[in-house]
Structures are given as C-alpha cells and as structure tokens.
Amino acid sequence: MRASPARGALIALLTCGVLGGTLLSLATGGRSDVGLLSLFDGDLLTQTVLWDIRAPRTLAAACLGANLGLAGLILQSITRNPLASPAILGINQGAALGLALAFVVPVFGRVGPDAMAVFGAFGAGLLTFAIAGGFRGRMDAMRLILGGVAVGAFSYAMVRFTFTLEDDIARSVVRWTVGDITDIRWVETTQLAFSTLPGLAAALALSQRLNLISLGQDAAQGLGADPRVTLFLGMMLAAVLAGVSVSVAGPIAFTGLVVPHLARFLFGGEHTVLVPAVAALGAGLMLSADGLSKILTAPVEAPIGVVAALIGAPWFLWLAVRTKDLE
C-alpha cells in the first residue's frame, strides 16, 4: 500500500485524466468547426451536433471503459490469472454470438438482444472455466487461456456463419465486430449507464471476496469465503458488464486486459481501492481512445475497438512472454 500523499496525487491525476478525456472526446469529430466553445454560443445546428451526437457517444465511451475494466479486474481476480480478460476468455465473443442469435432466430429474438448477449457471455465464460477445471477447485492457468481462445474462436465462427446467411446485416458487421460506437445515441447510452452504475456497486460489494480469493482458493476457503461462490458471482457480474457492453458497441478487446494491470501498478492490490480506480481509469482511457479514433485517421474514423486492439494486443504479447507465475 502506498502513502496517502501519493494516493492523493494519483486520485487527482485520475480525475484530470477522466476530465481531459471527456473534453477531448467532446471536442473532436467529423464537423471540425464544432468545438467546445459551441456549448455556449453555438447556433441550433452545432448545439445538436454536440448534444445529440457527441455527448451520448462520450458518455458511452466512459461507461464502456468502466464496464470492460471492471469485468477484466473481476476475471483476473477470480481466476488469479494476469492474462484473463473478457476477450481472451471468449466472453465477448459469446456475447456477440448471443446477440447474433437474437437477430437471426425469432425464438431468441423475443428474449431481447441485451438478455441474449448476457446469456451468451455467461455461457461462454462457464464453458471456459469448465475446460480449465475451475469447478473442480484447480484452475489450470494455461488451460484457461487456451480454452478461452478456443471458445472465442468457435463463437466467432458461429457469428460469421449466422451473418453469412443473413445478407442484409452482413455489410455493417465488419465495423461492429471490432467494436464501434460511432452511431450511438442517447437510447443506447442510457441503457449502458444503467448497467455501469449498479455494476460498480456490485463490484464494490464483491471486493472483499475478491481480496480473499486473490490469496488462493484454499486460503479463501479457510477464511470462510467459498471460492466457488465467488467464482460464480464474479462470473455473473463480469458476464453482465461485458454482455451489455458488447450488445451496445460490439466486442471491444483488450480494454479489460490493460486497465486492471495499470490500476494495480498505480494503486496496489487492495480491491476496495482497485474497483473504483479501475472504473475511473477505464473510463479515462476509453475517452482518450475515442478522441484518438476521431483524430488518427481523419476524416475517416477508426472504430474505437481497433484503437484499443492496436494498443492492447502488443501488451498481451508482452505479458505472455514476461509473466512469471503462469507455470
């Protein structure tokens, strides 16, 4: 644990990051003549651009960052595996499969796309855990990752299979499968925010259990917290957070991997601190990524998921080579 003045400085830094990211994301976009100043003296058109197009997108980016960061943190804690994250364990792809089924199969469509995404995420996560031996009390680190990749590859192939058969949606799928928030309006953003706030509260409530399980499954058992219960609750929460994010923005990879590592590096391993820190850090990073995605390849926008992957994938490679306690 770090000394409190340093902690204060970190919190100030984090706040600045979130604020700066928000401003960057609000100020950039296709209409380059519309800037922040239009908030105060713009005409009706620029007001519309800012309030109806950019603001919901900015808020969505913040919520997505928080959701995915928290999902990643929970998964890394309950599996005690530094490589775990919603995308690596196949959970994002499972959510995408649930969503694809909701669009294509009428029976599933009646359940609603969000619920299907969450079911898909949950199913994929359970399958990966089962392959890794998580429910027999001995989770094999390597099997978890390799099993997750296989579950993800299968779900993704299924998604492409369903979309090949449905011609009209196939065109828009490319952008969606990499994670895109260009077309988000207030409807989707509200929906997303309704998962982020309760999600954060639930993660805070779980944080003691996460602390215990990070000591090891046996130690957690000895201290009175059944690791299987933690595993199940954490899995559920991560599935809801990742599932709703995927149904709104598509499977954004690597945010859930990178953010918890950064937060742990800055704030140490105490989960009551980590949970809010990850939420803020994830929001700040995704806001900046959203701003960058509009600047990098202007006038074409790179979907936010691609920007995240360009940063996150080399990071994953680095972790795969360097991490000591995998074997």
Place this chain on the structure above:
Amino acid sequence: MSPVRAILFLSGLLLCAAMASLAVGAVRVPVPVILNTLFDLDGPQQTFIITRSRLPRTWLAVVTGASLGVSGAIIQALLRNPLASPKIIGINSGAALAVLIAVLALPDLPPGWVPLSAVVGGIAAAALLYVLSELRQVSPARLAVIGIAVGFTADAGVDFILVTADSYAVSAPLVWLTGSLWSRGWSHVGTVAPILAPLLLVGLALSYRLDIIRLGSAQATALGMNVRLERLVLLAVAALLASVSVSVVGVLGFVGLMAPHIARMLVGGQHRGLLPVAALVGALLVVTADAAGRAVAPPVEISAGILTALFGAPFFVYLMLTRQIEARS
C-alpha cells in the same frame, strides 16, 4: 493401418470429395455430366462451370490443404507440442497482415508477388517464435499462448487496415481473409502450385529427420545431426508452406492442427508415413469444407474458413483435455 493402405484409402475419399466439390453449388451438376466434361466424352457437358470455376478451386483446395497439413505436422514435431499449428503460432495472421499491407500500399502489385509478401509476414512470425523457443526454453503451453498473442497483434493491424480503408478496396480482401475459395481461378493455382509442390516434396523428403529430432536434441546430435540447422530448415519449410497457402485462400484455421492429429490416429507417429497421410487429410478437410460451404444454403456460400473453425475449435479443446500437455515442464 499401414501407411500405404491409409494413403490408398484417403486418396479414394479425396477423389469422392473432389467429385462432390465439382457437383455442388448454385448450379448442381450431375456426375455423368462432370465426367463428360472432364474427359471430353460424348454427351452433355458443363464446360464453363466445371473447368472455369469449380475445377481450379478444387485443385487449389487440394494443394493448400495438403500444404497446411504438412506444415502443421512439421511444426508439431519441431516444437514437440500437440497444440501447435501454423494458425496457433501466428504464421497465418502474420502472412495475412503482410499481404493486406502489400495489396493496399501497392495497388499495382502484380499478383505473382502476393505470395512473396505473405512469405515475409509468415517468416517474421515464425522467426519470433523460433527465437523464443531456441533461446529461452519456454514450455509448450506458453509457446502456444505467445503464438496466439503474435496472432492477435497481427489481427489488430489487419482490422485497422480493413476498417480505415475505403469500402471498395476493403470488400475483396475481406472475403479473402475469412478463408474462402470463392472466385479463385486458374491464375491463382498457377501462382502458388509451382511454389507449394516443390516445398511439399522437400517436406516429405525430410520427414524421416523429424523422427530423429523428436528424440530430443541431445540424442539427435549424438546421431551425427546438425540439429540447429535442420530445425531451422524444417521450420522455414513449414512457414513457407503455410504462408504461401494463406496468400491465396486466406486464414483457414485449424486445418494445420487437425490434419496431423487425424493422420497420427490412422498411421501412428512415424513421420515418413505420417507426413503424406497428413497432406492427404489436410486436402480432404479443405475440399470437404469448401464443398460443404457451397452445399449448405445455395446460392449463399459459407466460407470454408468458418466451417474449419467450427469443427477445429472444439477439436482443439478436446486435444487439450485428453493430451496431458506439459504446462509445467
């Protein structure tokens, strides 16, 4: 099953699959008509569909499937890792990224140069893996994870290029990336077959060396072998086979993983028999996947790569659970 009988058996199956591949699709062609067309007999013929469209594509499926199968068998033997394959260790994605960069950066690139750019990408990915496995003795499972990470990194680059390029330039590579044989013609066969055929022969000729390498490097050196050099040559052959295949048919996931395992179930682990059988199994898998993709819902085509992934991913999990991989070695 002895290798000779396995080869005869698989050749028969492959012939049947190839006939099916010529017959199915948006327009069904009955078998007598196919035979008439192929051997120029009297009677009704379907020259355009058969010789211009389906025959080259079937040939391409045979050649690339065989290459992927042999490539996978060599890589599994070299790394002594049952989970390894060109796809898992990132060669496919590296090749795909390099081709995409080449095609988009140099639109006037003659098609003959495309395999070369694929080779550059595939070799780069293989080189990274070679360095890691030779210099830092990493465990098989970690090697697989590192390979997956290399693949993810290349995929991120592919995605970036795909979504930022303007729409027309995107649509062609997209079909290609999903691992599809759609609209492949004789020119594609002509480009890659002259490269892949000699490589396949080299791979088959060197197959008995793999048996010695599998004993471990100490024993192999004691038997008078320059282990480092031979490993390098074999890995290069495997990487070339995989990346040249990728340059025409895109990423056909899991063929290089499944083919050697199925071959091993049939004829055992002796590489002299294993490699030709793996080549036949690989060819059979790709031809079948391509034909099935056309037969499921005509006139829509399901990419062969989607079908191989649908069967390959569960197969990978099955392998991981049944073979006790040495995660802690």
